[in-house]
Amino acid sequence: MVAVSSIPSSPSDLTYADLPWLIEHREDRCAVCGKCTAVCPVQAIQLTYRRQRIVGLGMLGKAKNDPSVNYRTLYGIKQKTDVAHRCIGCGMCSMVCPNEAIRPMPNPNDPRLRFHMNQAGDAWKRGGRRNDRDSLLDKIIFTRISMLTDPALDAGRHEFFLNTILGRILPPEEFLQRRAKGEWIPPTREIFPFIIGSMSFGALSPNMWLGLLQGVAYLNEVLKIPVVMATGEGGCPPWVLKSPFLKYIILQIASGYFGWDEIIRAIPEMQCDPAAIEIKYGQGAKPGDGGLLMWFKVSKLIARLRGVPEGVDLPSPPVHQTLYSIEESVMKMIQTMSMAWGFRVPVYPKISGTTSAKAVLNNLVRNPYASGMLIDGMDGGTGAAYNVSMDSMGHPIASNIRECYLDLVAQGRENEIPLFAAGGMGKNGNIAQNGMALILLGASGVHMGKYIMQAAAGCLGSERNRCNVCNIGLCPKGITSQNPKLYRRLDPDQVAQRVVEVFTSIRTEMKKIMAPLGRSQSLPIGMSDAIGINDAAAAERLKIRYIC
Amino acid sequence: MCRLALKTASIPFSPHGVLQAMESMREGYDGSGLGLLLRGVRFTDFNYSSTDPIFSGIAHTEQALHRFNKFMEEKGFLLKYDHQFVTDLSRIEARDRHKYLVRVYKRPESWSRLTPEEQEYELMMTRLSLRHDGEKHGGDLTAFSFWPDVVMIKEVGWPLEVGAALGLQDDRILARLVMAQGRQNTNWGINLYACHPFFIQGIATMTNGENTAFVPIRDWLMGRRFPGYMGYQSDSEVFTHILHYTLNRLKLPLEAYKHVITPLKTEELDHHPQGEFLKGLRNVCRRLIIDGPNCVMGSLPDETCFMVMDHKKMRPGAIGGRPGVWAMASELCGVDAMVPDRDPALDFQPMREHTVVVSSDRKDYKIWSQFHPFHLPQAI
Numbered sequence: 001m002v003a004v005s006s007i008p009s010s011p012s013d014l015t016y017a018d019l020p021w022l023i024e025h026r027e028d029r030c031a032v033c034g035k036c037t038a039v040c041p042v043q044a045i046q047l048t049y050r051r052q053r054i055v056g057l058g059m060l061g062k063a064k065n066d067p068s069v070n071y072r073t074l075y076g077i078k079q080k081t082d083v084a085h086r087c088i089g090c091g092m093c094s095m096v097c098p099n100e101a102i103r104p105m106p107n108p109n110d111p112r113l114r115f116h117m118n119q120a121g122d123a124w125k126r127g128g129r130r131n132d133r134d135s136l137l138d139k140i141i142f143t144r145i146s147m148l149t150d151p152a153l154d155a156g157r158h159e160f161f162l163n164t165i166l167g168r169i170l171p172p173e174e175f176l177q178r179r180a181k182g183e184w185i186p187p188t189r190e191i192f193p194f195i196i197g198s199m200s201f202g203a204l205s206p207n208m209w210l211g212l213l214q215g216v217a218y219l220n221e222v223l224k225i226p227v228v229m230a231t232g233e234g235g236c237p238p239w240v241l242k243s244p245f246l247k248y249i250i251l252q253i254a255s256g257y258f259g260w261d262e263i264i265r266a267i268p269e270m271q272c273d274p275a276a277i278e279i280k281y282g283q284g285a286k287p288g289d290g291g292l293l294m295w296f297k298v299s300k301l302i303a304r305l306r307g308v309p310e311g312v313d314l315p316s317p318p319v320h321q322t323l324y325s326i327e328e329s330v331m332k333m334i335q336t337m338s339m340a341w342g343f344r345v346p347v348y349p350k351i352s353g354t355t356s357a358k359a360v361l362n363n364l365v366r367n368p369y370a371s372g373m374l375i376d377g378m379d380g381g382t383g384a385a386y387n388v389s390m391d392s393m394g395h396p397i398a399s400n401i402r403e404c405y406l407d408l409v410a411q412g413r414e415n416e417i418p419l420f421a422a423g424g425m426g427k428n429g430n431i432a433q434n435g436m437a438l439i440l441l442g443a444s445g446v447h448m449g450k451y452i453m454q455a456a457a458g459c460l461g462s463e464r465n466r467c468n469v470c471n472i473g474l475c476p477k478g479i480t481s482q483n484p485k486l487y488r489r490l491d492p493d494q495v496a497q498r499v500v501e502v503f504t505s506i507r508t509e510m511k512k513i514m515a516p517l518g519r520s521q522s523l524p525i526g527m528s529d530a531i532g533i534n535d536a537a538a539a540e541r542l543k544i545r546y547i548c
Numbered sequence: 549m550c551r552l553a554l555k556t557a558s559i560p561f562s563p564h565g566v567l568q569a570m571e572s573m574r575e576g577y578d579g580s581g582l583g584l585l586l587r588g589v590r591f592t593d594f595n596y597s598s599t600d601p602i603f604s605g606i607a608h609t610e611q612a613l614h615r616f617n618k619f620m621e622e623k624g625f626l627l628k629y630d631h632q633f634v635t636d637l638s639r640i641e642a643r644d645r646h647k648y649l650v651r652v653y654k655r656p657e658s659w660s661r662l663t664p665e666e667q668e669y670e671l672m673m674t675r676l677s678l679r680h681d682g683e684k685h686g687g688d689l690t691a692f693s694f695w696p697d698v699v700m701i702k703e704v705g706w707p708l709e710v711g712a713a714l715g716l717q718d719d720r721i722l723a724r725l726v727m728a729q730g731r732q733n734t735n736w737g738i739n740l741y742a743c744h745p746f747f748i749q750g751i752a753t754m755t756n757g758e759n760t761a762f763v764p765i766r767d768w769l770m771g772r773r774f775p776g777y778m779g780y781q782s783d784s785e786v787f788t789h790i791l792h793y794t795l796n797r798l799k800l801p802l803e804a805y806k807h808v809i810t811p812l813k814t815e816e817l818d819h820h821p822q823g824e825f826l827k828g829l830r831n832v833c834r835r836l837i838i839d840g841p842n843c844v845m846g847s848l849p850d851e852t853c854f855m856v857m858d859h860k861k862m863r864p865g866a867i868g869g870r871p872g873v874w875a876m877a878s879e880l881c882g883v884d885a886m887v888p889d890r891d892p893a894l895d896f897q898p899m900r901e902h903t904v905v906v907s908s909d910r911k912d913y914k915i916w917s918q919f920h921p922f923h924l925p926q927a928i
Contacts, residue, residue, distance in 0.1 A: 144760075146758070146760060151841075151862075153860075158860070161813070163814075165831055165834065169831050169832055169834070170832055171832065172793075172797075172798055172829075172832040172833055173797065173798060175828055175829070175832040176798060176799075176800075176926050179825060179828065179926035179927075180925055180926045185828060188831055190814055409767045409768075409771060410771075411771065412768070412770075412771020412772060412773060413771070414767065414768065414771070414835070415768060415832070415834055415835045517760060518758065518760035518839060519760050519761065519839050520839065520860065521761070521810065521837050521838065521839045521840075521858075521859050521860070522761065522834065522837040522839065524761065524764070524839075525764060525835075526763070526764040526767060527760075527761065527763055527764055528763060529762075529763040530763075
């Protein structure tokens, strides 16, 4: 037995088998160019050499004149096994390798890394979504295919009305009364029902943000698809605030109030009103937790926009601290924000999916200035959160939005407060199907963040915990980094083009869903007779048809 | 596809002629049910005063008829006339038709204190009470309408056969306005409440085609908590209730109906003189946007009748006639059958933006377009 002290082992020493991602490297293909090691965002691999002893027969004294022992030197890649430098599976190494010599592979065994993701007492933080690839929305099928009396429509040639309304809608009687008296009518916006959800200027790199905005502007100005995007809580660049593109932007105010000095100061110089104001009370990825921009990402530009020093963590409080209760907060903030823009801009709260969503909804129904409600389900993404919040906190979106919608139906007010859904849209790429399923369950539209990062900018993150290092500013694609060396990898023009491609294809798929249902004249919000699911319990919960 | 025929004339005529028009439209139609609505009613054996409410329905059993009589008596209604159909029940597919009811009543004395609106509400509630009573007893009593100057008949079967079974060809009932719908895809097991035309407080519509937006519209209408917004055995019943909501609850003119069920596009409203108002109306009535294909024909208590298409216009309808007599039908041959002696060059097939209206003077038909200015105090 070897002496214990000679074995280099501490509690957190790991072997390759303990890591979730293993590097497969083929020495016979490797050109030893070093691109992979240079690009790896977490320095999980290093160029190394190994000296190998080649044993000859002379060792055994059976061959005369045999040099017995030879050595050869191997050049290649070594994967590090310490927690800080674990491979995150992003795959940038294989993306840059000229010879297909390297790739990360998921470890099919039993990675023990999870037990050590708390070094220095710091619980595991990451970006991305809940690490669960299952999606109930994917299982919803559109079953009411028009036959016989009502033939299916031609998705390619027919005219479709796909837009939705963001904003408080009055009961028809009250609308007519107010019109007759010349009284205030709450503002509304006619928008495309797929919305680019809140991702802050800070969480996203400047190039990503610019690409999104360019794409959204093109969709509106050239293609006449009224897509809007939300800012997240980090404010908005002054040149955007004073531009005619502000009307495509939903400005978010969250508990940290970051960026709102700039916004308020810019109001007198605004050429147009923003699309809406979103008051963030909760986020699906980290319910009950405030926003978090880690110090790695607080660059000079971000610091200026947010009015804070450079290089400090920016954790927002979990609630709006200045106020006593959420009811009071909702009431006062909605009215204040409405007043700031002369009651011309819809103001709505965003809450995380929760069993208490209906209580919030009922409060909003009684608030004449509330313009809608956005529920962010637990499968939503984030730039930074504790893993436990992401994986285990919150409420899935489908049943949450459905029960809120049915609650409004019971009150006869489903047209007055539009419900928007978020959290896990297009998790497995089925964005139009997921969004339309939620619309037929009762949502007026859906917000998507992670999907846009994946589809429009090539985000490598996945629910297999691939990459998911948005929080540390090392995004290998330059999407969520404030480091110019990284974000210059991302060409805003290409992002803009992908944004346009994404939305035009969503529009096509919406038509391909609506046409067979015989719907074209209005978005089929709440058309629950048209959907079914092969899961009896889910069907019962969602009050839709069970199919098999 | 269901067949629609509507005839309106200054001189009362027999509904049998309208059934013959249904016959002319038989090609490609399985003729499996009939619904009739008559206004401007004349009975040959009774001098009817058009202010007295008429109950239309079916007592399927003797017991149901007894209960019906007892209910009306207790409510204080005085029976003035009981129309006796000369029936040949062997020509009716269904077997549980004890008595077809068309009865004229005098309103209860106690109603004299009620306003006209309150009386209209009470008439509706009486009909609904009778309907609920029938449903509570296994569907042995069917209540179609209870309203002044309105008779409704609904039955399963080939329209002309149904008419013959009820002796409609003997001209003992005449009317100035007849709406008829020939159903498609019906069988004897159908709930008679699913047959068109649908009726609520003097307002009636009938439709062909299917309304794919039915469920969200139904949900919203039921949320109004108005007792008459119920039933919905057919997806087309919402057309009637939307019209009722537009006219009676919102107090908007008939022209607004088209703006509610098939609003113009935003690009079109941007150039409309009342675009801002109509966009607002579209938003607040968004849940009432229909999704055809449908042709909707309807009539109002003052014998105004109208026809509209859905936006997709896949169910064309036609109107033709001459001063004093006008006919609307889902097929042009139906118009030919109802008013053969007319100038066909003046026939009109409305497009997606049109509402065709024949007012009670029956002098002409008016084509109203959604692009026309919309004169309302709220719209200015």
